[in-house]
Each structure stands twice: as C-alpha cells, then as structure tokens.
Amino acid sequence: MALTPELPSQSLGQTETDRLRKAWIDGLSSGPFAPFNIDEIKRKARARLDSNPGPDRCP
16 A cells, blocks of 8 residues: 655645745834944944953953
8 A cells, every 4th residue: 555645735835925925924013114224233243242251251
C-alpha cells in the first residue's frame, strides 16, 4: 500500500501572500510612521555598546 501525502488546502504562494498581507497590516496598525535618522541610530547604538563592557573589557 503506497502512502501519498495530502495536498495542502492552499498553495504555498497563497499562504505566503496571506502571511505578508497580515505582516503589512500589523505594521500599519502598530503606530504612526516616523522618519528615522540612520546616523542618530548608529550614534545611540555605539554609545550603548561603549557603555556596556564585554568580558574582554572587565578588570
């Protein structure tokens, strides 16, 4: 007796489309859009990194 896999009810393309649509809607409803300044983001990240000594910087 040969076993055959059951076909999914939706195609993989439709499933991916639905996933992306939901992600888009979730993003829109997450709050207002605000432009960002990549240089400011990098500056803050570097400041956080410098203030958090790793194991190689411990006394």
